[in-house]
Structures are given as C-alpha cells and as structure tokens.
Amino acid sequence: MTLEIFCPFWGDPDLLFETVASVRAQRNQDWRLIVIDDCYPDETVAGRFAAIDDDRITYVRNEKNLGITENYREAIRRATTPYIAILGCDDLLHPNYVDVVLRTIADAPQADVIQPGVVVIDEHGTRVTPLVDRVKQGLLAPKSDGRSVVLTGADMATSLIRGDWLYWPSLVFRTETLKRIDFREGLPIIQDLALLMDIAFDGGSLAYTPEIAFSYRRHGASASQKTILDGRRFRDERAYYRTARGLALAKGWRKTARVASVRLMSRLHALTELPGVIQHGNGAALKSTLAHIFAG
Numbered sequence: 001m002t003l004e005i006f007c008p009f010w011g012d013p014d015l016l017f018e019t020v021a022s023v024r025a026q027r028n029q030d031w032r033l034i035v036i037d038d039c040y041p042d043e044t045v046a047g048r049f050a051a052i053d054d055d056r057i058t059y060v061r062n063e064k065n066l067g068i069t070e071n072y073r074e075a076i077r078r079a080t081t082p083y084i085a086i087l088g089c090d091d092l093l094h095p096n097y098v099d100v101v102l103r104t105i106a107d108a109p110q111a112d113v114i115q116p117g118v119v120v121i122d123e124h125g126t127r128v129t130p131l132v133d134r135v136k137q138g139l140l141a142p143k144s145d146g147r148s149v150v151l152t153g154a155d156m157a158t159s160l161i162r163g164d165w166l167y168w169p170s171l172v173f174r175t176e177t178l179k180r181i182d183f184r185e186g187l188p189i190i191q192d193l194a195l196l197m198d199i200a201f202d203g204g205s206l207a208y209t210p211e212i213a214f215s216y217r218r219h220g221a222s223a224s225q226k227t228i229l230d231g232r233r234f235r236d237e238r239a240y241y242r243t244a245r246g247l248a249l250a251k252g253w254r255k256t257a258r259v260a261s262v263r264l265m266s267r268l269h270a271l272t273e274l275p276g277v278i279q280h281g282n283g284a285a286l287k288s289t290l291a292h293i294f295a296g
Helices: 013-024 044-050 068-078 097-107 131-140 154-162 175-180 191-201 223-229 232-251 254-262 264-280 283-294
Strands: 003-009 031-037 057-061 083-086 113-121 149-152 172-174 205-217
Touching: 003 013, 003 068, 003 097, 013 031, 013 044, 013 057, 031 044, 031 068, 044 057, 068 083, 068 175, 083 097, 083 175, 097 113, 097 205, 131 264, 149 154, 154 191, 154 205, 154 232, 154 254, 172 175, 191 205, 191 232, 223 232, 223 264, 223 283, 232 254, 232 264, 232 283, 264 283
Parallel strands: 003 031, 003 083, 031 057, 113 205
Antiparallel strands: 083 172, 113 172, 149 205
C-alpha cells in the first residue's frame, strides 16, 4: 500500500531538504511525497525541487499564504491514498518509518491514527530529552511489551485529555477520517489535540507502537512557547478543556469528563512554565498562567 506523505512548508529550506532526504532514504520505497509551499519568501526552493530526479516527489506552491491550519486542510484535500502522514517541514523520518507504519496498520486495521515511536532532537539535530518529553514518554504513553497498543473511544479520549503524549507530525491518519472530521476553528496551537479528541468522540481508534521511527525537532523558540509568553496558550487550553468536559458528559464518559475537569498534567505544565513567564512574559501571560494553575 502506497503511503502519501504531505509536508506543508513554511520555514528553513535547509531543514526542509533534510526532511525530504529522510523520506527518500526509506527502506520501503512505496511512498509519495507532496510538499505544499505556503508562499515562503525564498525563490530558490522551487528550483531545488526541480533539480530532484524523483517522480514520487511533487512540489506545489499555494497561490496565496493560507496559514498553518488551512495548509493542513489543503493536504487533506489532495490526499488520494487510504492513509496519509502530514510531516513537519523540519522533522526526520527514520529509514524504517514506512515499514513500521504499514506493519501497524496491518496489525490494527481498525485504527484511525497510528503513532510510531519517537525521539526528540533540537534545532541542531542533537538528540535531547526535555522534561516535557520525559513525561510524555515515561508517564503518559501507554505501556507496551513491544507490540502495538490500541485505544478506542473513551479510552483514547481519557488518555489524551490526561496529557497529550502524541507527536502530531509523526502521526499517520486514515484519510477518510480526516476528510470527515475537520479541525476546530479558533484553536491554532492545540488544534491537534482537539482533532484527535474529536476522532475519539466519534468512536475512532489510535494504534501506538513503541518502535522508534521518527525524530521530532523541538525548537527553543517554538510557536507554542511564544503563545505561553503572551498568554494565549493557557487561555485557549483552559477553554478547550471545558469544551472537552462537556462533550464527554454528553457521551456519558464520566471518567473522561473528570480527567478534563481536573486537568492535572496541564496545570503542572503551567506550573513548570511559570518561572519563564514571570521573567519573560507580559502581564496577560502571568494572569493566564496563574489562572490555569489555580482556577477551577
């Protein structure tokens, strides 16, 4: 089965071509790569793709800048295979990525989402283990003896709302599911969690395999970090947890609703960010962070 790999692009072209090289280095060559340039202001990118002699790679440039969410939607609109990946334009596939994903799909054909094992690298490509990733991988991810773990419906929702342990750019999705369940508006930073929760509320399934197949690049000055320092991150996160609680109660998923109400890991995350907010954030950020830690 061919895996379509989409790469919405806005960023460092050199890192993009490292990503492209990691796709081309797959042991399983049954893939197609579609790069969607969201009008990044570097005219050399198109020429560099034109020089690549590989008909499995398609480069397209949007007529106008769409923004991150709409560029994801553009990828989904273009999808033609049963499953797709939507990479970050600076992350790296390991040579076994396609094999791991396709094997997991074969083991769990009901899965709407596939999460392979992930390591974290910094902006220089060095492997790192920040606190957030030690928590994700050590405390929040399901325990596995090496085989795939499948979470469905309420179990999937409860696991993710306790703490989002997934790595969005590494995920593979059932295409039909993404064409049916859209991103929620107004949640640009946590749109990934909201979409995954909506898949769970729809009765969907998540298959996790611990075999390492992906390097996720975590930058020191990420968009997420900027929204913590201006107050938007925890304001929007708090609003979404209220929404998730309401959706869970409507489904009768009381455990999910209770975890969403307590939001312990989210509060602890805000607590770890508090020193940086005090030092570098504005008044709105401090107010938002404190509210996230202490408010009901």
